[in-house]
Amino acid sequence: MSESGARLDPVHNDSAHDDSAHDDSAHDDSAHHDSGGLNPGARVILFVHAHPDDETVGTGATLAHYAARSDAHVTVVTCTLGEEGEVRVPQLAQLAADQADQLGGYRYWEYRQATAALGVTDTHFLGGVGRWRDSGMMGLPTNDHPRAFWGADVDTAAADLVSIMRERRPEVLVTYDPNGFYGHPDHIQAHRVAMSGAELAADPAWRPELGAAHEIRKIYWTTLPRSVLADQFDAFAGATDNPFEGVESVEDLPFGAPDEEVDALIAGGPDAAERKRAAMRAYPTQVAPGDWLDVLGEQLGPQSLAEEHYRLVKGERGTADGPNGWESDLLS
Ligand SMILES: CC(=O)N[C@H]1[C@@H](O[C@@H]2[C@H](O)[C@H](O)[C@@H](O)[C@H](O)[C@H]2O)O[C@H](CO)[C@@H](O)[C@@H]1O
Ligand SMILES: [Zn+2]
Numbered sequence: 001m002s003e004s005g006a007r008l009d010p011v012h013n014d015s016a017h018d019d020s021a022h023d024d025s026a027h028d029d030s031a032h033h034d035s036g037g038l039n040p041g042a043r044v045i046l047f048v049h050a051h052p053d054d055e056t057v058g059t060g061a062t063l064a065h066y067a068a069r070s071d072a073h074v075t076v077v078t079c080t081l082g083e084e085g086e087v088r089v090p091q092l093a094q095l096a097a098d099q100a101d102q103l104g105g106y107r108y109w110e111y112r113q114a115t116a117a118l119g120v121t122d123t124h125f126l127g128g129v130g131r132w133r134d135s136g137m138m139g140l141p142t143n144d145h146p147r148a149f150w151g152a153d154v155d156t157a158a159a160d161l162v163s164i165m166r167e168r169r170p171e172v173l174v175t176y177d178p179n180g181f182y183g184h185p186d187h188i189q190a191h192r193v194a195m196s197g198a199e200l201a202a203d204p205a206w207r208p209e210l211g212a213a214h215e216i217r218k219i220y221w222t223t224l225p226r227s228v229l230a231d232q233f234d235a236f237a238g239a240t241d242n243p244f245e246g247v248e249s250v251e252d253l254p255f256g257a258p259d260e261e262v263d264a265l266i267a268g269g270p271d272a273a274e275r276k277r278a279a280m281r282a283y284p285t286q287v288a289p290g291d292w293l294d295v296l297g298e299q300l301g302p303q304s305l306a307e308e309h310y311r312l313v314k315g316e317r318g319t320a321d322g323p324n325g326w327e328s329d330l331l332s
Helices: 056-068 090-095 103-118 154-168 185-201 226-235 269-281 292-300 302-306
Strands: 041-047 074-080 122-125 171-175 218-223 264-267 308-312
Touching: 041 056, 041 154, 041 185, 056 103, 056 269, 056 308, 074 154, 074 269, 090 103, 103 122, 103 185, 103 269, 103 308, 122 292, 154 185, 171 185, 185 218, 226 292, 269 292, 292 302, 302 308
Parallel strands: 041 074, 041 171, 074 122, 171 218
Antiparallel strands: 218 308, 264 308
16 A cells, blocks of 8 residues: 555556445345345346456446436346456456456456446456456457356356345346357356356246346347448558457447347436446556547547447337437336
């Protein structure tokens, strides 16, 4: 700890991270679950993600938006610690899996800072912290690690999710599409486990000891309209860190959907955008200063950080009061 008593952030070199900001009581690091600060009658939205930072990069504004709503409750389940990730900043490079192999633990603490910045306190790691390991990119030998999430038996992994679903009894589940949005094995597996969990949780004959059966009313998959992708494609053309380097057209990307296949837009507003921005800064190992994700808000305007899109795959579409006839509330 520095003289000021605040733990210095080795990357941003400030005391932005203050452990006293954390409410440790609600973070549930075991495989068993406390109340997570759930107020009786609150309407629960459950998010299932693959790695620390996906909750922020993919759904951070939505998390902040609903965490701020007095009638709603956000629960986040993350399936791995991101042990096999790259390290985007030299100061922490030796944490990598092929060196000290400490990146998972570090990303755990990045995740705590990020979810706190979003106002989310009900967080879980599937099966408990460290149960499943980041599988690495598709086709790598790390996919065969004995604890790699990609090699998990889906129903075994889903059992831990079912107990959370039957405990929190969410109205809405948010996860990825069958391709895991962009084809990463842990994202594909997170989709499979989430969808299997939703089905099993609703079956009263399946593992009744895990709680009373619960049917989730609506299920959404994260998505990105091609129109937004096209704006990003144009905005980053020629940029130093261009995520679309070498791509001819947005049509060639393994993700993105025609606008007409999108069902909901959560436009979180300035507070949600700022919270998402702060949460992204909590992940220096994944989003370094100057990276495209770090400058996204500058390139496309802060509102771009606050807008997240979803496809409804189970349940009735709610009030179409958003742009393009999209829903503006996942709970509608
Ligand atoms: C957003 C996301 O899911 N990131 C994953 C992904 O990270 C990629 C990986 O490090 C790859 O080597 C890089 O070239 C690419 O830019 C990264 O997005 O895969 C990691 C390993 O499984 C995972 O830890 C990370 O969270
Ligand atoms: Zn991921």
